[in-house]
Amino acid sequence: MESIKLRVPATTANVGPGFDIFAVSLKNLFDEIEIKKSQKEGISLHVSYPDDNYAIPVEIEKNTAGIAAKNLMNLFDIKNGLIINIKKDILPGSGLGTSGASAIGAVYRIRKLYSLGLSASKMIEIASQAEVITGGSPHADNVAGSLLGGFVLIKNHNPLDFIRLDVPSVPVVITGIKKSTQTTRPLIAKNYRLEDLKKQITAASQLVIGIIKGDLELIGKAINWDIISEPARATLIPGYYTLKSDLLKANALGVNISGGGSSIFTICKEENRQIIIKMIKSHFSKVGI
Template sequence: MRKSVKVFAPATVANVVCGFDVLGFAVNEPGDEVIMRLTDKPGVSLLKITGDEGRLPLNPDKNTVSAIAKQYLEHIGRPDAGIEIELHKKMPIGSGLGSSSASTVAGLFAINTLFDNQLTNRELVPFAMKGEELACGYGHADNVAPALLGGFVLIRSYSPLDIISLPFPQDLHAAIVYPEVDVPTKDARQMIRSKVYLKDAVTQWGNVAGLVSGLFMNDYDLIGRSMTDILVEPTRSILIPDFEILRALAMESGAIGFGISGSGPSVFALTKDAETANRITQKLQHHLKNIAINSLAFVSEVNKKGPVILD
């Protein structure tokens, strides 16, 4: 049995434009790292957090990694176990890239590794959802499920939880740009209207069905045509500087489709190759720089593995 483990868990793009709360995919970078050690001293202690600029709670009951590790230990009947945790944030917080999810999933994968993989990654999803509830007030699965399972994931139902791994074209890449402006998930959710026109919902689920079909059919064009969101994007895009210009730049640079990652402010494009994705991030970062906004960019294949042991 391992005494310590270092785990990486990936960032994720939730919603994938039309699939609000039901679709998400993982990327190879960025992501977070958690180091976890078994100790003789009972209890879960959070030794340190790096890369968060002091924004995350060090109280082990409030930090998602340690709080969910405790729940895991209770679940497997080892509430007495001693655990030390280091969380190394390697990705921006509040970016719309599933930052809390990456931390929670790295922690869960680490503790499950230390306790002989008593649960499958799929069985870890409900625990990770509790982490999301703690971190952003809403226990959604469209970040944690792809972070745990890799690839493209459909949350068919929340009650009961029903998660379907979807196929996807093997060359599919994501170009992600994070403009460094603040959009807390809680506020981004509260801006969304609670009621919508049925006819708009019909348009949306036509697109959700089209996107899923395109993934099964390896049909890039259908995937792209389906990446429109008439319900949530019009509201959320207000918080993103020059969103429509960023979209136009991405599309004219060869993107299949473009939209907001999660609740933003990160935006992403899907492409058929890394070269196009790199061209897109350069164009978008150049524009943001011209309007005096710092940004980070990431280019990645769709992640095929979920969390991995680094050490």
């Protein structure tokens, strides 16, 4: 039975001011996906995870890997079945792109398994459609980050267009906090002050320039600003703004919320990483997380 296995990286979407258009791939956190051809029709999906904090639906229509696989098989009229085994290490509901990783991982490996002629853009498009089940609408940022690595900027959604940039080496501290898997998008405001939107555009531009130049301080300064996602998702993280202020006083370069939350990501210089980790652990211990 032919089998293909791969690891798919976690991602941080938004990266501060880039709501729904920025994502960055993370080096040391992965899901593992194995896909085999089967003589039986249909898709058989199996999910394993380290502990009971992981609750992943295995019904094909409720799982992003299953949806993406089914859509791709229908697109190419693939008749024989598939067995999909997913080993989860990315915490669901944490804002670290686990649903996107599953979707793009399934698409990428089925493409390889059947030697399908799919461009990166088409793979991202198919996988992002599967994200509707978790986010309410298609999202290309996480799936593009998982597929392409580095930093991804989504230039356009229809038709899909993107830019990928290499990311300078930078210590990142991720605090994995689980929320309900239900989308937090309804919490996001619909109207913003013009002056605040100008600052948002400036911060997003600074982030891209900082990545191109490898300027960690400029990257950190840009990450700190967000009027769209951060205020909404912060309501689900006890003492978030107090923690952010304390971390910045302790020389963290940038602090914000990863994707839809509720994980926090912090960038810092290597010499400050351990004190940052200690402060984060202390804060969440005090608030009972």
